[in-house]
Amino acid sequence: MAYMLTILTTTLITMISVVGVYLLTGMTGMFSLGQAAFMAIGAYASGLLVTKVGMAFPLACIVAVALSVGVGWLIGMPTVRLRRDYISLATLGFGEAVAALLNKATKLTGGASGFVGIPAITTFPMVLISTIVIIAMVAMFKNSKFGRQCSAIRCDELAAKAMGINVPWIKMVVFLFSVAVTAYSGCLYAFYTTYVDPSLFGWKKSADWVIMVFFGGSGSLTGSILATIILTGLPEALRFLSDYRSIFYAALVLLILNFKPSGLLNTWELTPRNIKSLFHRTDDVTGSMPTKKPMKN
Amino acid sequence: MSLQIIINGLALGSVYALIATGFALIFNVLKFSNFAHGAMMTCGAFVGYFLAAGKGFGLFPTILISMIAGGVIGIGGEFIAFKRIIANHSSHIYFFVSSITLGTLLEGIVTLKVGANFYNYPRFFKVATINIGNIIISKSDAMMFCFSTMALLLLWYIIRYTKQGRAIRSVSFDRDTASLMGINVESVILITFFVSGALAGLAGVFLGINYTLYPTLGSLVVKGFIASVIGGLGSLPGAIIGAVFLGLLETLLIHTVGSGYAPALTFSVMLIFLLVRPQGISGSNIQEKA
């Protein structure tokens, strides 16, 4: 039971980060290779505020998230005006720089030995509620005017601009939203494991999250959630394969990417209407499975 | 002393250049960053190691066979991870995701085979350094520099003056139009992967000779990536200039501010480049086509 709970908690914390990445990648087509660095900022900032300053946990979370958003704004400012893939370059460099600085600031962060002595505050119900609230927020965002403008940008940035959408502004809002979500997952993570070290937040972690979003279908929030469950659960389920585990994992992801390039669910979402149409199969596919091609640049 | 730093920087830059060129070649044609390149280098390095240490091959046969092996791995990678994505005309992000996964796959296989030990290439040179006055040049660094220059010149010649090279350039410019002009796009892409893989094999052998072999050697690919960003994504001369620039910058920063802050400052330089000159030092043909 304890094992299940551990897996569930870590999966849910990862899910929050992946939902953050979904916001960015799934909705606008931008992707960040330094997203984990924002998780690091969230984790270290909240951890330091609680242990060194003695701040209450909720307040520390708010401050840490605000701080990450501030940093995200600095990174986003020059990059949102550029072509979409530049944000991945900028964030990659940013992520590596954050790791190096965390290693350097030994007095504050413990350096490479890691940050020990964070109290264990995060509990399973807390993570569960956070996840539900954040997913709800993202779902609402997706269905708002903002969300539709994002889809427009994802499909064709130039055309979106021509339609009078303020592209840099929308990109910035989405980027900061996703940064905030990821930073919050960092707060939860730090107070769950009670130990963090800089090597946890490298670009590979950010890449893993992007893979999860694509595995589930880059246009579907439900897909991202499902992919997180499968891809964080899978390595645990595959423990019996020992050294072959990562090979199997990689092969599975490659299979999906190659043979179902739109991801598991493409753009299908778990809404009451779509569930209904699953059971009453009609030829009308407009609501459930748009036959649109996977997103093109 | 400053001349010594420049030489160290050049040596480091030539390593980065080899990595960055293979990287840039793929970007040039398919417009994506191939993160599996690092794992391909590791594979090439281990192939070379087993030839040199196990079978007693000399330097040149080792390099040659590793390059061919690297090329074959490149084609294999294309077949496993990219073929269908290319056929689907999917977005660049799919390539990116696929390449990272391919990298994990290759790295996993290498770890499985050789994970428990470190490996070193046999010594190819008796005296390891050349001293000119106060300046010390490591022989393998000099070799590396010469070989990368030669390989890059050869590549430049192929791309510039041969028929295949022209085909590669036209495909990189516009895949659909090139195909309409009667170019067999598929085979051009295969050739590109072969050449890029061969460069990865070459880089791998050099990394092996200069450094120690272990399964995650390929993580060095991030440096090649940063170099090609500074130089201008997709541009071959840009990648080389960017790599040398990065090598010099890093050694200079290490010398002046120490290693701890060097990554942060390198990043700042990259960000400045993105701000002031997003196309990099020499990139020009990467404007977004709507």
Add this chain to the structure above:
Amino acid sequence: MKIIVKKCVTVFFCALVATLGLSAQGNAEKSDSEIVIGCIQDTTGPTSTMGKMVEEGALYAIDEVNAAGGINGKTIKMITYDTKGDVNEAINAYTRAVSTDKVKAIIGPPIANIALAIAPISEKYSVPIIGLGVDPKCQQKTDGTTYKNMFCLQPSTISQGTIMADYAIKERGCKTFGIIYNESNAYSVSLVDPFLNAAEKAGATIVDKVSYNANDKDFKTLLNDMISAKVDAIYSPGYTQEIILITQQARALGYKGDLIFGLDACPPFNTLLGEDADGIYFINNYDASDPKLVSIINDMKQKKNLDITNKFFLGYDIGKVIAQSFTEVGTDSKAVRDYIEHLTNFKGMTGDITIDPATHFPTGLKMVMYTYKGTTPVMLEHYSAD
């Protein structure tokens, strides 16, 4: 076509979810004739070389015990949990080991970060984790008391750093040092301060202290200053791949002085490095001329073509300690923990091990200073770890 794809995906999911569910149940059919122990190691990822060695060593020990008839007729079964060098994976692995697989004891990792992450969580259980985390923080809380389940079977970084500094100053007569270490590596960082303190206490000067990061390959620029300052010795506690480069590049720059390295310079380091190995001084856990060790080294080379390192024997000793505690006090993990806390005079490959209950480190365990003459390792002196 669409529907077929959809169906396939649905079936695929159901299969996956079923697998996940089943595996979470754990392998319930555990036979009574087996005692299960866990081994939490990085068998993939950046530090796989060390994790795999410990695993091999532990496996060798367990095989020996089982071949000799096991423990009261029961055999020991070791389950290895890969952590990929990731703290989060390690926590999952640990929880699985203690709560689902119900292991009786755990062979811990040689990587301090992993041990640091498991330590606070291990308090909730009573399964001993006998590891190799040399950073004292792995065993000790911030208030000075120990984590009850965390043990280390080799001397702490404080002892090791002090031994190396003492040796360099007293035996080699070094007065000036340059220090170069890996800033992003917990093991490397934790070995710097003890050395520095001991050296300064003994009146030596640290001329230059520089650091590098995990992916750095060019150390010449870093080494330049200390070499032109003509230091007597360069101290570098790093991983194998790094200290090889540091040696080669220091020698290429014309450096003739001593090089002082930590545990990772043990053989087969000399075969990796060739002639450059001359003049390296390093610390090791055991005296490798012991015929028992030599026979195991040859055996592994023959059977698996592995050049085993000191991590192998550390893993081997942990395996033997656990086996001995099973014979002495049975398989209740709490009793095993208490037994290990008061372990005295265990005759291991790495020396006579007596655990200090106050620190959970072995007391008085010998360490051996070695050097390479040409490429042959030469034993210099035994040190007691106090």
